[in-house]
Amino acid sequence: MTEHVVAAIDGSRFSEGVCDYAAWASLALEAPLTFVHVVDNHSAVPGEQNLSGNLHFGAREHLMEELSTLDEQRAKVNREQGRLMLEAAQKRAVEGGVSAPLTRQLNGTLVETLIDIEEDVRLLVMGKRGETAHRASDHLGANLERVVREMHRPILMVPPTFKRPEKILIAFDGSKTARKGVDMLARSSLFKGIECHVLVVGADTSEHHLELGWALGALRNAGHRVEGGIRAGKVDETLQAYAAQHDIDLLVMGAYGHSRIRHLLIGSTTTTMLRGSHIPVLILR
Structure with a gap:
């Protein structure tokens, strides 16, 4: 089984750094490169809110139907945004000299999904924080901390900007x-x-x-x-x-x-x- 350099791509400011460090590692290790985007459609589920209030049954049922439709629309948008990010990362890696990088879009939570594909990973490249990084510049992403604790592959945590290691x-x-x-x-x-x-x-x-x-x-x-x-x-x-x-x-x-x-x-x-x-x-x- 061929093990890949796997780069976890999201919408954070770290994504360009992840892409460039992953491309550098792929070339240095002569290992194939795969970009992964995980679509987590359950990170914030409106249906879990307390909607009892003073809503009578019919109004509440109608509201839940509308929220369900919004969830479906949001999932579709998330998938499309992820597809575009993966295409951009793939193009950037090719311009950096990587031959035929692969892309995968998977559904689930980030940590569990990465653990599921662990056997395929030679090196995992991640940013220090995810898409909410701008909200807490000194906060280490909970996903990264869990990945460090639970995965058994080398993990390269990277900053937003690439600098070739000397x-x-x-x-x-x-x-x-x-x-x-x-x-x-x-x-x-x-x-x-x-x-x-x-x-x-x-x-x-x-x-x-x-x-x-x-x-x-x-x-x-x-x-x-x-x-x-x-x-x-x-x-x-x-x-x-x-x-x-x-x-x-x-x-x-x-x-x-x-x-x-x-x-x-x-x-x-x-x-x-x-x-x-x-x-x-x-x-x-």
Whole structure:
């Protein structure tokens, strides 16, 4: 079965970034690209409102019929808007060099739909927030948070504007699963020719130096240019400060088993790291 780079497209300001990062990943990985738009016709159902009030039965029945008609019209509009967005994304990707990107329009809720097609996903590309992003600029989309928690494929969370990655930062905690993540990155064509930085957040101990040395060696042996360091502090603040200091273009983190970094993504501070990042974040599972 061929696994695709899958890009979740909606009407948010993040869609162009999603399209461009997905096209970049598709070309780098030599993997087919599929744009997905999910039509959720149940996100706001007028029929669920309290219509009892002082309406007599006949008026209420008539109103419910009208609301049902409006629902059908809204669903039709949603599908048509989605089709146009998918066509625009497909055209943009072709102009960016992608050969024959596919499009899929699916019905349901975003998270459940993505989980249903998980077997087809090699990399999922999403914006930080969805179509209501303008209403709360500092709010991390609930859909993204649920996808991070429930999917078991790599997820690339992207900003609204594309910048070709030239330097990446890997958050490394030395755990067995973190090492698997570094091995995977070392072999991946996604970051071929890109400078890799590795940061261990913690005390300056001999154990951390050994962990850092292993990660740098694994990446260097795979042909990457590497730098790294050990810094004490809060994980999210330390990673963000390092990224700013070194002009990092993309942050790589792992939602790993029971490692220390896992608590940043699956625990209560999930939103802190993702909300504060102004660069793409690749979340490895």
